[in-house]
Amino acid sequence: MPLCVRRNRPREIPVTHEPPLGDEPQLPINPQVPHPARIYDYLLGGKDHYAADRSAAEETIRRAPQVRESARANRAWMLRAARYLARQGVRQFLDVGTGIPTSPNLHEAAQQISPDCRVVYTDNDPVVLAHARALLSSSPEGRTAYIQADLRRPEEILGAPELWATLDRDRPVALVLSAVLHFVRDEEEPGRIVAAFRDALPPGSYLALSHTTNDIQPRRAADAAAVYGERRAAALMVPRPLDQVEALFDGFEVVEPGVVQLPHWHPEGPVRPRLLDEVWLYGGVGRLGGG
Ligand SMILES: C[S@@+](CC[C@H](N)C(=O)[O-])C[C@H]1O[C@@H](n2cnc3c(N)ncnc32)[C@H](O)[C@@H]1O
Numbered sequence: 001m002p003l004c005v006r007r008n009r010p011r012e013i014p015v016t017h018e019p020p021l022g023d024e025p026q027l028p029i030n031p032q033v034p035h036p037a038r039i040y041d042y043l044l045g046g047k048d049h050y051a052a053d054r055s056a057a058e059e060t061i062r063r064a065p066q067v068r069e070s071a072r073a074n075r076a077w078m079l080r081a082a083r084y085l086a087r088q089g090v091r092q093f094l095d096v097g098t099g100i101p102t103s104p105n106l107h108e109a110a111q112q113i114s115p116d117c118r119v120v121y122t123d124n125d126p127v128v129l130a131h132a133r134a135l136l137s138s139s140p141e142g143r144t145a146y147i148q149a150d151l152r153r154p155e156e157i158l159g160a161p162e163l164w165a166t167l168d169r170d171r172p173v174a175l176v177l178s179a180v181l182h183f184v185r186d187e188e189e190p191g192r193i194v195a196a197f198r199d200a201l202p203p204g205s206y207l208a209l210s211h212t213t214n215d216i217q218p219r220r221a222a223d224a225a226a227v228y229g230e231r232r233a234a235a236l237m238v239p240r241p242l243d244q245v246e247a248l249f250d251g252f253e254v255v256e257p258g259v260v261q262l263p264h265w266h267p268e269g270p271v272r273p274r275l276l277d278e279v280w281l282y283g284g285v286g287r288l289g290g291g
Contacts, residue, residue, distance in 0.1 A: 029126045034233040036183050037125035041100045043071035048100045048127055056231045064217070064224035069278040071179075074210055075102065077262040077283050078178040079109040081208040084266055084285065085174045086113035090206060092167045093119040094197075096151045097180025100127060101134035106176065107144050115139040120166050122147040122157055125234075151180065152188050154196040172204040172288075179281065181248065182212040183235035194248050203290030207252050210262060210283035214239035221280055245282045252286025259284035 031050035038053035039060070049057070060067045082093065091114060095106050098121040110117035121128075121135045121144065132146040145166040149157045157163065167173055175197050184190040194207070214221040225237040246259045257264060262283045263271045 029130075034228070034231050035125050035127070036228075036233065036235050036237075037100050037123065037128055039233070040071055040179070041102070043068050044075060044102060046100060046102060048131065052231070056227055056233060059231070060224045060227045063227065064220045064280075066217075066220075066278040066280060067224055069275070070212070070280050073262045073275065073279040074179045074281050074283075077210055077265055077281075078106065078176065078208075079104060080266055080268060081176070081178075081283070081285055082106045082109040082174075083113050085206055085208065086110040086117055088206075090172055090174045091117050092171055092173045093117065093176055094157075094163070094167065094173055095119060095121050095176040095178070096123075096157065096197075097177060097183070098123040098128055098135065098146075099179075100125075101131045103134070105135055107135070107138060107142065111139045111142050115141040118143045118166055120145045120147060120163055122149050122151070124148065124150040151177075151193060152184060154193050154200075158197070158200045170202060172206065173201050174206040174208055175201060177207070177209045177248075178283075179210050179212070181209065182238050182240065185236060185238055191248060191250065195250065198251050198288065201288060203288060205288045207249060207286045207288075208283070209245075209248055209286075210281050211245045211248070212237065212239040212281050213241060213245065214280075215241050216261075216277065216280050239280070242282060246284075249284065249286040252288055254284050254286045 032052055034052045034056035038049035039057045042049045042054050042057040093106060093110060107117060107119040110119065129148050135146055136144050138144040143166055145162045147157060147160045147162055181190045184193060221239045225239050228235065228237045242259065259282050261276055262279050262281050263275045265283050
């Protein structure tokens with residue numbers, strides 16, 4: 001199975017609950033700096049986080065208890081979107097901002113529908129790399145790969161040899177940006193980043209995107225998001241209103257029911273009304289014409 005490891009920084013504090021991948025040396029991890037991947041892991045009830053991550057996560061929960069429900073709803077949406085896309089015939093996925101593996105991962109959901117699905121995962125947190133083995137346990141018919149990279153430099157992901165060695169350039173790809181673009185500041189131009197990926201995707205490709213919003217309880221959302229800045233986390237959190245999230249689908253035809261609060265997107269059971277107060281994320285799926 002292909003594995004691409006980028007090393008940009010010197011070795012620091014190696015830490016993992018799993019053995020390293022083969023002979024791959026560990027990438028630097030700074031446990032003092034709260035990181036979005038580990039805060040999210042804590043919110044989901046995982047075990048891969050440090051005191052600084054736990055403390056930042058607890059502070060967001062104190063300011064907005066909804067964040068935990070939002071994280072769970074996001075993970076559930078991402079898996080629903082993967083199954084939906086596989087049912088549409090998509091067999092190739094590029095998941096950017098993968099997160100620390102939490103079974104089922106995206107490839108497990110997609111391969112449940114069609115075992116030949118291929119998934120390339122990418123994230124900038126070295127802790128995700130330390131667990132990449134869990135992301136690489138593909139079905140025999142499918143395939144997975146992992147690229148350590150920063151989505152703010154899409155050209156590095158698009159230029160990584162492992163990407164097109166794993167996925168077929170001539171067949172549609174689903175680009176998955178699940179709960180990651182709210183870690184990109186306005187001046188880093190999230191729209192430009194999505195457009196760079198879009199322009200490299202084959203016709204008939206898809207975008208599945210979810211994003212935190214401040215529309216539902218603006219003050220609380222701003223208070224909770226501010227924790228990332230106050231704690232000098234590895235990235236700031238930027239909740240955005242619906243029109244700005246919709247604008248990220250520029251060039252894609254958004255499928256029904258549109259960009260909506262996550263529980264409303266192709267629910268697989270009844271939606272508890274209360275959930276709509278608690279889930280502060282929008283999500284949707286768009287399709288590129290021409291396929
Ligand atoms: C909230 S988690 C979402 C994980 C997963 N996509 C999901 O929806 O369950 C956000 C992920 O995005 C990653 N991330 C944040 N900024 C990133 C960047 N600039 N480049 C790559 N990954 C990034 C974090 O490391 C983290 O794993």
